[in-house]
Every structure is written in structure tokens, then in C-alpha cells.
Amino acid sequence: MSSMQNLFKINFWGVRGSIPCPGVETVRYGGNTPCIEMQVGEERLIFDGGTGLRVLGQSLLSQGQIEARMFFTHSHWDHIQGFPFFIPAFIKGNCFHIYGAIAPNGASIKQRLHDQMLHPNFPVPLRIMQADLKFYDLEIGEKVKFGDVIVENARLNHPGEATGYRVNWRGMAAAYVTDTEHFPDKLDENVLWLARNADVLIIDAAYTDEEYYSPRSSKVGWGHSTWQEAVKVAKAAKVKKLVIFHHDPLHNDEFLDRVSKEAIAAFPNTIVAREGCSIELTQPCAATSL
Template identity: 70%
Template sequence: MSSNGDRFEIKFWGVRGSIPCPGTQTVRYGGNTTCVEMRVGRERLIFDGGTGLRILGDSLLPEMPVTGHLFFTHSHWDHIQGFPFFAPAFIPGNKFHIYGLPAPNGATIKQRLHDQMLHPNFPVPLQIMQANLEFYDIEAKELVQINDVTVETGRLNHPGEALGYRVTYQGLAAVFVTDTEHFPDSLDNNVLHLARDAEVLIIDTTYTDEEYHDPKSSKVGWGHSTWQEAVKIAKVANVKKLVLFHHDPAHNDAFLDNIKLQVQKVFPNTLLAQEGLVIDLSLV
């Protein structure tokens, strides 16, 4: 796009689920857990705070002061474990708006981020963070308006509940749907609605169909989906570009390369999320 005011770019800072998996076998796709940044117009939106959030935060240090909007899908460990290491949150003058779905037990997103930083689990409390942090509890189907950027929410099929997000700006849409499990006999209408006619769909594809239905180690009910099911969603929702996301830590570079070959045969405009990948929606 021609200027910052017209920008709609997505950058991937963490693409794994469950647990970080650094090592020689995960170099190309990356080993950090989930964190995706969207630069939309003049706004910075961040989705999830896995260990990739630490890397993103370090990259922002030369830009102080910064303002951003941080959206959590849910508070499972792999989606919040980078937050205590998000350096800009410790620096006065920065401001972050933080959004999340209240947990089934009523705990707010502020409470859950606070609790993971309590002794004996962490040496310093959330109150040490000197940036201006504003917290918002949001519900499924709620719209969040950030100037001329619209963020739409939808409930996902995941243990403990989770939110998916659709970001719309100047007629372009990017969708972030993780963690979610497909239904056995029909497509998830919540996911289809979020993904409708989107330029980019980033979606949970932790498993292959073979792994998901493995009779010796079934993944049914674990809250995650497969690349085969993602293709079904992308086709029905008329998605332009599909991005496979939330890679299983057991899937090394070679395994993911093989998935890419398979999925591009049935949905050619597919990418596998990898750390450092940048997508410009105007070029999709």
C-alpha cells in the first residue's frame, strides 16, 4: 500500500501451539508460540501473547513511545506466556489496550494475566508494568471500533472457550481463528461468518486428518483442527488466501514442507505461517 494511512500488513512473530519448540529442526518455520501483528492504517493490533510477543516487543523498543491494541483469543498458557516478557509494557509513556473474553469462571483477562505473574510462578507482579494498560472484557459477536478499523468477534469451539477475530479496513478483511475444533458433520457457522470473503484467513491447523483420527492417539475433543478442514472452510467462505497456523510442536520443518505440498494441490493460494512472514493485503 502507498502510505502508512493505507497500510494493512500482517506479520507473524509466533506460529506454534502448546509449547515453544526451538531447535535445529524448527528453524525455518520457527518455534515461538502464537503472536500475530497487524498494522492497519495507523493502528497496531496484536493477536495473542505467546512467546512471539517477546520478540515483537524487543523490535518496538527503538520506536518508543508506542500504542497498541492486544487481543487475546483465550488464556491457555501458549497464548499468554510471552506477556510477562513484553518489554514495552514496562516502559512509561507506552499505552496498550488489552481485550479478552471473560473465562467461564468469571475471571477477566486482567485477572488471568495478573495471576500468571504472581509468586511463586513469576518474580515480579503485573503492577510493575509502567505502561498505561487498559483492559476490556469483550464477548462473542461484539464489535470493537478503533477509529476506522473494525474488529468483529466470534465464539470458537475450544475447551474453556475462545474468540476468533475479523479485522476490516477499507474494504479488506483479515481473519484470525485459533484455537478451534471443527465439527464432525458440518462446518462451523461462527468460523464461516468470520471468514466470509476475507482476503486472508489465518486458521488453526494443528493436526492432519490422520493424526486427528488416529485410533491409537485420537485428538478428537482436544480443541484443534486440521488443514483438510481448513480448506473446506476457505472454499465455502470464498477466502482468497489461506494461512495454516498453530503448528504442532512435533511438526518439524520437513513435516510442514510436506503439508505445504499437499495443501497447495487442493487450495493453491495457501501459505504455512512462519516467523517473520509478512503479508500485504493489498497484494493478496
């Protein structure tokens, strides 16, 4: 049996929320918007298509023909803006299975990816992509199974709706729960269910409590959460490793260093997601470089 068949590895290609923010102050944590790759046995799963997807695409060009499954949480701009620049999708012979829930306005993920590439927003249409693109409309609560991989999903609390995911494989689990806002008086049951006993929980923690509840510039209702709430979820769900994700574009490297220190004090097995890092699901989990 090859080592690849025993591998469950999570690669971080984009960890920033809302808008790309390249610059000298975001070098260490990265400025690309959300894109997570999971190598699960022989399967390649991609979550979200922010600008990090372009970087992932470059890394795949040397690997011959590619088949992967892409899961979108929703279609706000920062989660799809890398898709038109995903070079492997333009190469004949590649195959991508693309999943997403129907939007509140009835649009499928195929329609939404198609529409962002129409004039006057983009110079070439979706149909110019030569890879085999297979689109699937996800039902909330539906389980997607391929081989011995099971992907579960649940609705998240976000304006315009979003979908969280949980990947299960050989007794290990990773939850990807981004673009969700906590409730003021209770933990979100959907988030707890996705995170239950997970080896890794990657969760939206865009703000601090101080920012979220700021009387001057409140973030209540913006659709995102805080690292303090992420810690509460991790403890309640008995998560092994917590990954703080979807960093606010105003949070520079020094700010995220402080968040990391405070979050680790509250939940020791915490990391703040960095572009270019990876996690292998072993016992115990360990962070490494790509």
C-alpha cells in the same frame, strides 16, 4: 497521505501451538507460540501473547512511544506466556488497550494476566509494568471500532472457550481463527462467518486428518483442527488466501514442507505460517519478509 495510512500488513511473530519448540528441526517455520501483529493504517493490533510477543517487543523498542491494541483469544498458557516478557509494557509512556472475553470461571483477561505473574509462578507482579494498561471485557459478538477499523469476534469450539477475530478496514478483511476444533458433520457457522470473503484467513490447522482420527492416538476433543478442514472452510467462505497456523510442536520443518505441498494442491493460494514473515493485503495478496 503517508504510505502508513494505506497499509494493512500482517506480521507473524509466533506460529507454533501448545509449547515453544526451538531447535535445529524448527528453524525455518519457527518455534515461538502464537503472536500476530497487524498494522492497519495508523493502528497497531496484536493478537495473542505467546512467546512470539517477546520477539515483537524487542522490535518495538526502537520506535519510540508505542500505543497498540491487544486481543487475546483465550488464556491457555501458550497464548499468554510471552506477556510477562513484553518489554514495551514495562516502559512508562507506552499505552496498551487489552481486550479479552470473560472466561467460563468469570475471570477477566486482566485477572488472568495478573494471576500468571504471581508467586510462585513469576518473580514480579503485573503492577510493576509502567506502561498505561487499559483492560476491556469483550462481549461475544461485540464490534470494537477505532477510527475506520472494525474488529468483530465470535465464539470458537475449544475446551475452556476461545474467541476468534475478524479485522475489517477499507473493504479488506483478515480473520484470525485459532484454537478451534471442527465439527464432525458440518462446518462451524461461527468460523464461516469470521472467514466470509476474507482476504486472509489465519486458521488453526494443528493436525493432519490422519493424526486427528488416529485410532492409536486420537486428537478428537483436543480443541484443534486439521489443514484439510481449513481448506474446506476457505473454499466455503470464499477466502482469497489461506494461512495454516498453530503448528503442532512435533511438526518439524520437513513435515510442514509436506503439509504445504499438499495444502497448496488442494487450495492453491495457501501458505504455511512462518515466524518472521508478513502478508500485505493488496490485490492480489503477497507474502514478503519482515
